[in-house]
Amino acid sequence: xxxxxxxxxxxxxxxxxxxxxxxxxxxxxxxxxxxxxxxxxxxxxxxxxxxxxxxxxxxxxxxxxxxxxxxxxxxxxxxxxxxxxxxxxxxxxxxxxxxxxxxxxxxxxxxxxxxxxxxxxxxxxxxxxxxxxxxxxxxxxxxxxxxxxxxxxxxxxxxxxxxxxxxxxxxxxxxxxxxxxxxxxxxxxxxxxxxxxxxxxxxxxxxxxxxxxxxxxxxxxxxxxxxxxxxxxxxxxxxxxxxxxxxxxxxxxxxxxxxxxxxxxxxxxxxxxxxxxxxxxxxxxxxxxxxxxxxxxxxxxxxxxxxxxxxxxxxxxxxxxxxxxxxxxxxxxxxxxxxxxxxxxxxxxxxxxxxxxxxxxxxxxxxxxxxxxxxxxxxxxxxxxxxxxxxxxxxxxxxxxxxxxxxxxxxxxxxxxxxxxxxxxxxxxxxxxxxxxxxxxxxxxxxxxxxxxxxxxxxxxxxxxxxxxxxxxxxxxxxxxxxxxxxxxxxxxxxxxxxxxxxxxxxxxxxxxxxxxxxxxxxxxxxxxxxxxxxxxxxxxxxxxxxxxxxxxxxxxxxxxxxxxxxxxxxxxxxxxxxxxxxxxxxxxxxxxxxxxxxxxxxxxxxxxxxxxxxxxx
Numbered sequence: 283x284x285x286x287x288x289x290x291x292x293x294x295x296x297x298x299x300x301x302x303x304x305x306x307x308x309x310x311x312x313x314x315x316x317x318x319x320x321x322x323x324x325x326x327x328x329x330x331x332x333x334x335x336x337x338x339x340x341x342x343x344x345x346x347x348x349x350x351x352x353x354x355x356x357x358x359x360x361x362x363x364x365x366x367x368x369x370x371x372x373x374x375x376x377x378x379x380x381x382x383x384x385x386x387x388x389x390x391x392x393x394x395x396x397x398x399x400x401x402x403x404x405x406x407x408x409x410x411x412x413x414x415x416x417x418x419x420x421x422x423x424x425x426x427x428x429x430x431x432x433x434x435x436x437x438x439x440x441x442x443x444x445x446x447x448x449x450x451x452x453x454x455x456x457x458x459x460x461x462x463x464x465x466x467x468x469x470x471x472x473x474x475x476x477x478x479x480x481x482x483x484x485x486x487x488x489x490x491x492x493x494x495x496x497x498x499x500x501x502x503x504x505x506x507x508x509x510x511x512x513x514x515x516x517x518x519x520x521x522x523x524x525x526x527x528x529x530x531x532x533x534x535x536x537x538x539x540x541x542x543x544x545x546x547x548x549x550x551x552x553x554x555x556x557x558x559x560x561x562x563x564x565x566x567x568x569x570x571x572x573x574x575x576x577x578x579x580x581x582x583x584x585x586x587x588x589x590x591x592x593x594x595x596x597x598x599x600x601x602x603x604x605x606x607x608x609x610x611x612x613x614x615x616x617x618x619x620x621x622x623x624x625x626x627x628x629x630x631x632x633x634x635x636x637x638x639x640x641x642x643x644x645x646x647x648x649x650x651x652x653x654x655x656x657x658x659x660x661x662x663x664x665x666x667x668x669x670x671x672x673x674x675x676x677x678x679x680x681x682x683x684x685x686x687x688x689x690x691x692x693x694x695x696x697x698x699x700x701x702x703x704x705x706x707x708x709x710x711x712x713x714x715x716x717x718x719x720x721x722x723x724x725x726x727x728x729x730x731x732x733x734x735x736x737x738x739x740x741x742x743x744x745x746x747x748x749x750x751x752x753x754x755x756x757x758x759x760x761x762x763x764x765x766x767x768x769x770x771x772x773x774x775x776x777x778x779x780x781x782x783x784x785x786x787x788x789x790x791x792x793x794x795x796x797x798x799x800x801x802x803x804x805x806x807x808x809x810x811x812x813x814x815x816x817x818x819x820x821x822x823x824x825x826x827x828x829x830x831x832x833x834x835x836x837x838x839x840x841x842x843x844x845x846x847x848x849x850x851x852x853x854x855x856x857x858x859x860x861x862x863x864x865x866x867x868x869x870x871x872x873x874x875x876x877x878x879x880x881x882x883x884x885x886x887x888x889x890x891x892x893x894x895x896x897x898x899x900x
Contacts, residue, residue, distance in 0.1 A: 319572055320376045334348060421506060484520065514831055565656075720755075
């Protein structure tokens, strides 16, 4: 069950207080409990345009986000509501309601642009809410979109090459959310040039560019061009007035039958579209964002803004990868250690048993690491998992050996107890005592071999035991008056041969166990390589899809520009498309495949008897 079910009402995520943005750690703490992917929907727009009502409907609730029915804006900063996604199992829907832009009572509107910027950076779908119509005035009020090029960086300064500084905003489409424009209290007919139009056609008509030069044309085109170029997809919904003007102040308490049917119909379509088409929030590179990662993102971006710097997507991903990969290492090692603690309780166990559990838990640990980690391009964090598992396994092997040795020694001591009493009683000091001693000793050895679950040191400890008894047997042999000198020589030779045979058995057992362990390690290494290849293929596919979406969006925009005879702008887009295709080809050939080659070369030899020699060989 999702932890999001525990969030009964919205909570403040980012507080805008006295011109300063402050992250609310209670909200971050809540996000830290959500390990599943998140679909993030943000709503932005001018104050008192009914943003909060839409978010409540998306949450499936009548109330939740505060509705502002007076001149005072109710939402300050960014408020968050996490609910289980109604149609995507195993996902959390995160709704972000932002402070109304242009609030006249706020006095200081310094952070309006940053709040808009945060909504873009954090969401997978951005809903812009306005009233009336989409005219030039409405687009000028959306001037925040034209400022994004100054507020967001894709690459860090160190990673930039040559003239990339001026080209960064051309890549926003790779990482920006889908864009939905909601027009409230729309009272006109959807007619363009005398023909009925759809809501989407109405938006595209409003976003048409003007031909010409000069400041006035540039100012007119700027917000339109930014919306067209930055966002990978666009959608529009127009809402009629929901009820009579006198009832607007109590919209939150009205039942559906008190609202205009057309308004309810559009609301239903809007919610269906957002819930169906909003995708999981992803990072640069395509890695899916969980609630945990979203909380880290909020902290990183707000800290950057408060420091006077510009949020950088690359820096954020690097910082997140470092934090998340270390957590992935710790989680993987916990899984392995917890699983191996179970088998530890049954020590001593055979080589097959401990290697089987080692393989199983190592596989589970690696899978957990791969699921959570990303951008581990040099394999540094994966190596930490390997080393942690190997070190823990080596200790377990030693403990299993020790447990086996103790059990075998205790067993032989108990089995030999009766013989010890006979030795002390002089039973074997009589004539014929040596043969009596050998029969009793052989019976002890036979009984010892029949005892189950002795572990990996059974033959070694038996060999140790027989060698320790060698002097004792020789003493009995030489005091046995029944023996002739020739008999003694024959018996001595037999004793030596028996000890050699036992030594051979011990070595054979060690060799077989070593071979089984090496085979198990080989299988484990192959499994790790397979999982790593799958992870790299997954990350490559995510980045390929990221680039494909951007290329598709730009191709579509280029076609629209050509239809309207904007050849110069279409040519510029064509160059951007070529650059993206070149980048796609380059990263497929140069980025992932060399890493896979390194993995195949290094990993099979990484262990190199480390575990076996440290934990098994005596």
